Amino acid sequence: xxxxxxxxxxxxxxxxxxxxxxxxxxxxxxxxxxxxxxxxxxxxxxxxxxxxxxxxxxxxxxxxxxxxxxxxxxxxxxxxxxx
Numbered sequence: 001x002x003x004x005x006x007x008x009x010x011x012x013x014x015x016x017x018x019x020x021x022x023x024x025x026x027x028x029x030x031x032x033x034x035x036x037x038x039x040x041x042x043x044x045x046x047x048x049x050x051x052x053x054x055x056x057x058x059x060x061x062x063x064x065x066x067x068x069x070x071x072x073x074x075x076x077x078x079x080x081x082x083x
C-alpha cells in the first residue's frame with residue numbers, strides 16, 4: 001500500500017502533506033527530526049491519511065493537495081470538523 005498523509009505541527013499549527021509506502025516508518029522519521037521539512041516544527045501529530053494500491057495514485061493525490069486548491073481546502077474543512 002501507498003499512503004498520502006497530513007501531519008499537523010503542534011508548534012505552529014501548520015500542516016505538512018506527504019507520501020510514503022511505509023507510513024509508520026515515515027511518521028517515526030518525522031517524529032525523530034530526521035525530515036528536514038518538519039524537524040523544526042515538532043511535535044507533530046498524524047491527523048489524516050489515505051491508502052492507495054498504486055504509488056502513482058498516492059503521488060497524484062499528494063500533488064493535488066499541495067496545490068492548495070479546492071481539494072486541499074475541502075479536506076482541511078472536513079478534518080477540522082472531527083473533534
